[in-house]
Amino acid sequence: MSFTIKQAISPTATGYEVIDVYIEGTEIQAIAPDLAPRGTVIDGSRHLLLPGFVNAHTHSPELWQRGAIAPYPLELWLTELYAVSTLTPEHIYLSAIATAVETLLSGGTTVVDHLILLPGQELETIAAAVRGYQAVGIRAFIGPLIYDQHPDAGIPKGDNNWQPGEGPLTTAAILEILEIAVQRFHRPEAGISIMTAPTGLQLCSDQLFRGCVELSDRHNLCRHTHLLETKAQQKLAQEQYGCSAVAHLQNLGFLSSRTSLAHCVWLDDGDIAILAATGSTVVHNPLSNLRLGSGIAPVLKYRAAGVNVTFGCDGSASNDGQDLLEAIKIGTMLHNITDADYRHWLTPREAVEMAALGGARGLNGGDALGTVHIGQQADLVLYDLKTLSLLPKTDPLGLLVMGRPTNAVAHSWVRGEQIIAGGKPTRLELDQLCGDLDRLSLGAIQRPSPDLPAVEAHYRQVMGLPS
Numbered sequence: 257m258s259f260t261i262k263q264a265i266s267p268t269a270t271g272y273e274v275i276d277v278y279i280e281g282t283e284i285q286a287i288a289p290d291l292a293p294r295g296t297v298i299d300g301s302r303h304l305l306l307p308g309f310v311n312a313h314t315h316s317p318e319l320w321q322r323g324a325i326a327p328y329p330l331e332l333w334l335t336e337l338y339a340v341s342t343l344t345p346e347h348i349y350l351s352a353i354a355t356a357v358e359t360l361l362s363g364g365t366t367v368v369d370h371l372i373l374l375p376g377q378e379l380e381t382i383a384a385a386v387r388g389y390q391a392v393g394i395r396a397f398i399g400p401l402i403y404d405q406h407p408d409a410g411i412p413k414g415d416n417n418w419q420p421g422e423g424p425l426t427t428a429a430i431l432e433i434l435e436i437a438v439q440r441f442h443r444p445e446a447g448i449s450i451m452t453a454p455t456g457l458q459l460c461s462d463q464l465f466r467g468c469v470e471l472s473d474r475h476n477l478c479r480h481t482h483l484l485e486t487k488a489q490q491k492l493a494q495e496q497y498g499c500s501a502v503a504h505l506q507n508l509g510f511l512s513s514r515t516s517l518a519h520c521v522w523l524d525d526g527d528i529a530i531l532a533a534t535g536s537t538v539v540h541n542p543l544s545n546l547r548l549g550s551g552i553a554p555v556l557k558y559r560a561a562g563v564n565v566t567f568g569c570d571g572s573a574s575n576d577g578q579d580l581l582e583a584i585k586i587g588t589m590l591h592n593i594t595d596a597d598y599r600h601w602l603t604p605r606e607a608v609e610m611a612a613l614g615g616a617r618g619l620n621g622g623d624a625l626g627t628v629h630i631g632q633q634a635d636l637v638l639y640d641l642k643t644l645s646l647l648p649k650t651d652p653l654g655l656l657v658m659g660r661p662t663n664a665v666a667h668s669w670v671r672g673e674q675i676i677a678g679g680k681p682t683r684l685e686l687d688q689l690c691g692d693l694d695r696l697s698l699g700a701i702q703r704p705s706p707d708l709p710a711v712e713a714h715y716r717q718v719m720g721l722p723s
């Protein structure tokens with residue numbers, strides 16, 4: 257498969273140039289102002305060419321509950337989320353497809369799915385998500401979301417006699433499932449990678465984290481986890497370890513240049529220095545942080561300290577969508593209110609680099625992904641600059657990041673294969689997907705769940721809220 261994109265608008269360090277790009281197989285082979293057309297010719301004129309972005313943190317199965325959970329902080333929101341247990345592997349397959357399509361139509365070409373597993377059907381869940389991503393053609397990193405403590409253990413104990421139950425599976429059983437998942441599904445060369453992804457220190461034993469480090473070293477897997485998303489988690493880490501969660505993760509050997517950490521809202525300067533020293537990546541999920549009232553991640557401080565930062569949508573039940581351009585917009589502007597010195601504020605150019613190259617680096621892929629250069633993987637996006645939301649002609653990157661782009665993605669390629677053409681997926685029918693999502697919808701869910709009152713009473717007490 258080979259093709260030539262003719263006369264696309266491409267950003268330079270300070271402006272724009274018009275280029276032709278020739279792709280053969282999965283790679284960019286040539287870039288020049290005017291190439292002799294080879295293979296299929298794509299008209300790139302009045303289109304902006306960018307490397308694909310990474311949706312660097314999501315949970316695809318949450319799609320089935322988007323818009324359905326009341327405004328709660330994370331700890332109560334999770335109780336509501338996990339009270340619903342009616343999903344099947346078919347749901348998982350379809351929500352992976354929908355997550356992939358929404359990511360693609362907002363500039364992404366890679367998705368990191370911190371995949372919530374169906375109890376008792378863990379490998380079937382992973383298989384269904386893999387099939388979903390393969391059906392679309394997006395590049396996917398799947399981190400089976402694992403934990404070996406009861407979900408109630410994620411709330412600080414405080415002075416209450418708070419006694420969470422047993423975890424769902426033993427540590428050994430979880431590591432066994434992961435090992436099988438790696439053998440069966442980890443095919444980076446085909447665009448599907450398995451990650452080790454314990455949900456977070458709040459629900460995972462040290463033994464589970466150590467097992468994940470060992471597995472990731474043995475198979476060269478990326479590592480992913482939630483980190484200090486809420487104030488309650490900061491409190492819990494002090495209660496459990498007597499040190500910060502970041503220091504504890506470092507002691508466990510989990511932090512590295514192939515580790516990405518979702519949220520990172522409640523870190524202090526010492527923690528930030530550890531992230532910089534270990535080469536870890538922060539995944540900023542601004543919409544989820546707003547939705548759950550978690551706080552504002554100190555992204556400007558991270559960047560000033562040399563920490564790599566990229567963007568994620570987070571799961572669809574805490575956002576409640578998968579529009580990556582929306583996450584990038586809010587994640588860029590939000591920090592202007594945290595620092596009066598406007599010289600520190602993020603520019604649209606920086607935001608685009610964070611979303612593409614920053615995302616690739618967080619997945620240990622900065623050599624092959626995230627820029628438009630010869631020898632790079634052809635994970636590319638052409639934005640239609642003639643669509644209403646990107647008109648009139650001003651600064652294409654400024655309008656893409658700070659505007660409200662709709663129907664902006666015209667064409668996308670992953671590993672050199674065109675998987676979006678004319679704003680539509682090439683491998684599947686969008687109408688059929690919508691019909692299937694409609695048919696399998698969960699409908700009315702009992703809210704609040706019966707589990708909520710007890711958790712809420714404890715949460716309010718431990719967080720110092722009036723009862």
Ligand SMILES: [Zn+2]
Binds near residue numbers: 315570
């Ligand atoms: Zn998450």
